[in-house]
Amino acid sequence: MGKEKEMQMKALWWKLVILGGVTLMLLFVLLRIGWLVDERQNRQRAAEAGVAAAQAGPQVLLGPMVQRSCTEEWESVSGTGKDLTKTPERRDFVLSAVPTELKVDGALNQEQRERGLFKVNGYAGEVTLQAQWASLGALTPVAEHKGEVSCEDPRVMFAVSDARGLRAVNVKRGAQALQVRPGTRHDSYAHGFHASLPDQAVDQPLTLSFAINLVGMTDFGIVPAASVTQVKLRSNWPHPSFGGRFLPMSKTISERGFEAQWQVTELATTAPRDLLAGFSLPGVERDPDAGRAYAPNPVPGREQASGIVADTLAFSMIDPVNPYVMSDRAIKYGLMFIVLTFVSVGLLELLSRRRVHPVQYLLVGLAMTLFFLLLLSLSEHLSFALSYALAAGAAIGLLTFYGAAMLGTALRGLGFGALVAVLYGALFILLNLEKASLVVGASLLFAVLAAVMTLTRRIDWYALNGRTAERPEEEPIGSW
Template sequence: MKHPLFTKLAALAAITVLLLFGLSMIEDVVRDRQRYRSLTAQSVAESLAGPQTLMGPMIHSACVESWDVETGKGDERRVVEQRREFLLTAMPEQLKLRSGAAMEERARGLHKVNTFNLKAHLTAQWGSLAGLQPQTTQKNSRMHCGAPIIMMAVGDARGIRTAQLTLGEQTLALKPGTFHPTYSRGLHAVLPETVRGQAPGLSVSMDLELVGTERIAIVPLGGNTEVQMTSSWPHPSFGGRFLPSEREVRKDGFSAQWRLSSLATTAQADIEKGSRICIGGYDDSPSDYAPGGATPRDCADSFNVAFVDPVNPYSLSDRATKYGVLFIALTFVAVGLFELMKKLRVHPVQYLLVGSALCSFFLLLVSLSEHLPFGASYAAAASACVLLLAYYASHMLGGLARGIPLGAGIALLYGLLYVLLQLEQTALAVGAIALFLVLAAVMVLTRKVNWYGLSQGTPPQRPTPPPAARPAPATPSSTTSARTEAP
């Protein structure tokens, strides 16, 4: 062959394309497993309770105003009753919520889902209930209003375990439903008619136990809203329209506190006009704005806490497979350096086998992580691949002295990848620095390689300094003449 280097590079390019196809198939497997996990979460939500949203407490009263209207003339004159239906609402001026969330793990087969058990204590104060006094709009009209109802709306009423409502010293009987035309899921209690128009207002307290899946959202309905939440889960994700004013995330859990004023949120106006209370916040995907395909503009202001699992084996495996191309490239570079510096010949089929072993690591990782902790799965898959590659490289490169360094380098790559998977904020910086160091090492090792000589088919050699000047050797003709002229 006139250009063996170009032929070798073309073969390696074809092998790389084949390995990339294999990596894409492994990524499809990881996505399928992630989809199965999502179906598991949906199954748990259908059997237990889905993501929850709390809205309330709030007082409302349904009213009907009716009046008589005369129509027609003469003998055809008749009286027709017309009516207007409307809802009177009263939002609390002060709303305080103290809650603690205990995590419970539920599983369907191999897949696990985080559920929570929320125990909350709420206190709400109304300064005046004058807003519950109906105002007539027609002369001589008749007004009829139902009893004032205090309600608490939730995203999924199946998650309500226990609830108790206290008005002063009196415990009110809670019943399912809210009798609200928009927020029908939840619970309610009937208030005495005497509270309507009560100038001093009233104060209530509620103890609520609520279970749900993966996330809890709260609508800041008070004129001043204070929410304090604690949990033993160390990986919260705060979202929605408002972040906590104070938060502390520890290895054994977190605590967070929100303090909001009606000057900063439109929650009261949103609820008065019937905006939806949604599962998520404005930063979530469109599928989170259930029910009925609601969009962010249809949802009332809220904030939420998601109990995410950062060591989800499928998300970590998906992140790991994204480094597969880099693994293959760096390993091929390492083998190529041995081939170049030690003047070896490695067949393209051997490159293919080495790349296939690297690809098998990612498949081993995702399969083992379904049965073992992710750290143990990673260690087992990486150890198996390192031992296999070190053994094969010792024969491919002509000895243990060459195979073991290659295996050590691959082990270092696996160690670096594990560190990158554990990092969240600094993964990009660490990966970029490591890649720069590898590139610098390759450049240093190949700084004296005669690349033109490689392209012409000559064995790789390091350039040597020019020899020192010596007297030119005598030619045969000059030696002969010298011998002839000798006496």
């Protein structure tokens, strides 16, 4: 009899070793599915890059700024008497002035684009700007060499990240419509437009209004390049991620979209100085969970200043239920849920006194693992919630059916299926409560441990080794 107990004990230890190997095998399967998620994410980014290359990418608006190109001509004298020579000299320079006050109002609604299976969030709408210069005294030229100075008419320039996104532009000085020309005529900003300001006196204030019909992709930003900048943006996208260096002063977010307002003064930003220094156009800092931010467009054939304009007011159209991000989060919990499932099977095996073969553990684990592959594949075609319900329903149905045969009765199979359903429900809550995922996960593990301890509190673990507890027979501690 003792030999039989010893053989049973060896079989139990071998079973535990085999289950450890099965768990490692399933971990490798999870890693392979995780690599597949990464590959699909890379293809999503490639689709975004393809859409950006074919139409227009993320947009950052910079300006307006009034400029004036001037030339100073003089003669430099050298030598004396017969050796006296006069050499004509010339100096070209550009004077610039940023607005005293800039008001921006924009409505940018979602305009989704597709490339194959992949969907890319874009936007389209109109951005209006009201810019005021209290004085254009900064455009008054100074002769450094006491020569003759001549200047062109002042002009206003406006820079964008991707000029292909400019569908229409209207610029007015009061009631007068100005002729808009492509390019900024600025060495640091090749993408944008400019308009001449004929008969503009530099000792008079200036007010300009802009109406820009714009399209872009995912990310949008504005550089607060004025003494006082006020921005109001609206969109029907209900999941904005606000970025840049300044968060909105106020915002309203609902299922119908969002509205946000910013106000920034030159006391808080270096953007006006950066613009006057010709610093490069910045990119938009995107939510780190959604991928890298897009770099500013290079200016071919031009040498830019070494710096980049530091400050933007920005938002990104981030999808909170991106199927690849959500699938990646789910897989991170995969091993924990497989182990919890094995614990549930082992507990039912122990309580029902019905032996479960390691191959059956393997099949149960594979069913749990393939749930993540089903979730990934379905979420590329359906909403994430529906994909999760279908994948979880398939896994629960299969495990309930198999559990009835594995554990001997339909009632035990239903109980096993109910345990699996609770696990999938908890996983869905973890995925949707990202900020509270740690506390929910810790609470779940504590609840599982409490349930295991409660159900096994009367088991004599020494009896599994062919021994008995050394204490005399008495009512177990904590018995109810």
